Amino acid sequence: MDKKLKAVDFFCGAGGMSCGFSQAGVEILAGIDLEKQFKETYLANHKGAKFINRDIVRYQPQELQEELNLNKFDDQLIFIGCSPCQYWSKINNVRHKSSFSNNLIADFQRFIKFFVPGYVVVENVPGIIKSKNNHVLLDFLDFLKFNGYSYEYKVVRTDHFGVPQKRNRFVLIASRVSTNIQFPSPELREDLTVKKFIGKERGFPVLPAGYSDPEDFMNTTASLSPKNLKRLEVTPHNGGDRMSWKDDESLQIEAYRGKDHYYRSVYGRLWWDRPSTTITTRFIATSCGRFGHPDENRGLSLREGAALQTFPTDYKFVGGLVSIAKQIGNAVPPEMARRIALSIIQN
Template identity: 70%
Template sequence: MKNKFMAVDFFSGAGGMSCGFSQAGVKILAGIDIDNQFKQTYLANHKGAKFINKDIIRYQPEDLQEELNLAKFDDELIFIGCSPCQYWSKINTTKHKAAYTNNLIWDFQRFIKYFMPGYIVVENVPGIINKKNNHILLDFLDFLTFQGYRSEHRIVRTDHYGVPQKRNRFVLIASRVKDKIVFPEPEITNKLNVRNYIGPDQGFAKIDAGHLDKSDYAHSTSSLSALNLERIRSTPKNGGTREAWSQNPRLQIPAYMGKDNIFRTIYGRMSWDKPAPTITTRFIAVSCGRFGHPEEDRGLSLREGATLQTFPKDYKFIGGLVSIAKQIGNAVPPEMAKRIAESIIKN
């Protein structure tokens, strides 16, 4: 029997959560995001859904009700809220961005209180739990309880949720209509490695640094300077690090001279038989992490990054190289989202 669940994806970005929930059979009504660069990608992949380009701080629940003709207290309505995470992230960011993202969960609460959907799903960085002197999450949990929701949250490993990445995420599932919250069962397997997702055997032709693929497949990669090209060529294949050329004064990076113990992953290559590192918004730059191809002398391509994020290979990304990398890196891995949605449907 086909389920009747439907969802609104707040802070949708390019649609990672929407993609996974749609794969599980949930009807996606709309994605809401302040950043208009996501619009074309979102609409190209989610036919029938709307993209609402609004700042949730200024957007009102009454406006959303009019836009989507949403009913209040709909037991089959799911609100997804994966707000930007600079405030709780380990990555340095500006105080302005941090303060802004810190308050977004309060604005998400306004929409929950107004519509009282049957289910709520929140995904964020693990730091949302650990941030010292931060009561945002506790206040949100108290709010859910006061509104009559039962909620459960935990830190999950994406490689236990079908994603070939070393990545820990905070996930919260809340329900107004069920007393018991069910999370997807962790699946531990050695198949979630780079080899099983990218490379010639997985449909990825060998390319050089700077290759531009104008098709929707977007197997494009950043160019490298002559020096960085020499660095990646000097890095051992299949998991090598910059330590291999740390004694070469011409290749060594001055800031890391005699400091091989810090930022060890930058300029490194991924390993074929291990999960990928966390795919960030800068995964196309070998200077920003272990984003070197395991074998070829280049960084990851856009499509390789999207595939390691578990986007379908026919998912269409629209924009320039940097914009698309941001769209992919900011996304919730669709396979993890799919499993969360399936757990809600089965429950």
């Protein structure tokens, strides 16, 4: 019998989870995602895997069984579910627009019930635990227990798992074949800094804003308006923020006037010697967070964002500037995924 672990990555996006699990030695059978824009990126990096462009709400387990020739009760099969998390996100301001994501775990549950795989992994935002009057997670945990799964879940810091970002994530690992669930051991490292992942020493050349990289490296940067470029020019290097120009009438933003502690990191620069702030889908825009380069007068490039997400430098992204930024920002950091996979293999 083949004892190699294999996985199906639900809500796969550009393949962050698949990348990390593959690095750990898990065979990736397929990624499933509603958004077709992820297809070319996913297939370019996961040779031999399929990309199933389907809406999981309407997709049926029997269809997946036929597509991949999966067996039920396969002890070596892992189902990974990293559903869109807008509903529980603390930065979500229009909850009704993202309420569809509230029930995606229940849709994921249908596939677990049909196949009963050996392992289940869920990754999401910490708000999935804290949401009041929401029983989706509790119902899911009851379902796992009823179907013979042992599980552990916790909120982890990504900078404790090899990722140079200040980012907290909810992770659940469940097993039908073992009661001994082991999470990766947290690792406290002082060298998980921006400088260790981007910069000239890491192969990232000095670039202007608005640079378009013709190579697959995709070291492309977003353009800046003349005023935003001026704002960066007067922002101190290595961690400076908008306080440096708050009294300049030509540069101050009306919404921030007299609100020095209101979203203070917006328009700020990263520090070389600290982890990055969370890489979001809009990390290429200096107006959307502390995404200014520590020294250069521009925002982060696509490849710099990918590096801070721990994607390999040869990971290929396909699409336009905004699409690729979304692919990178939405992804689970591969290094964290790799460590989760290794904990399952070692178990």
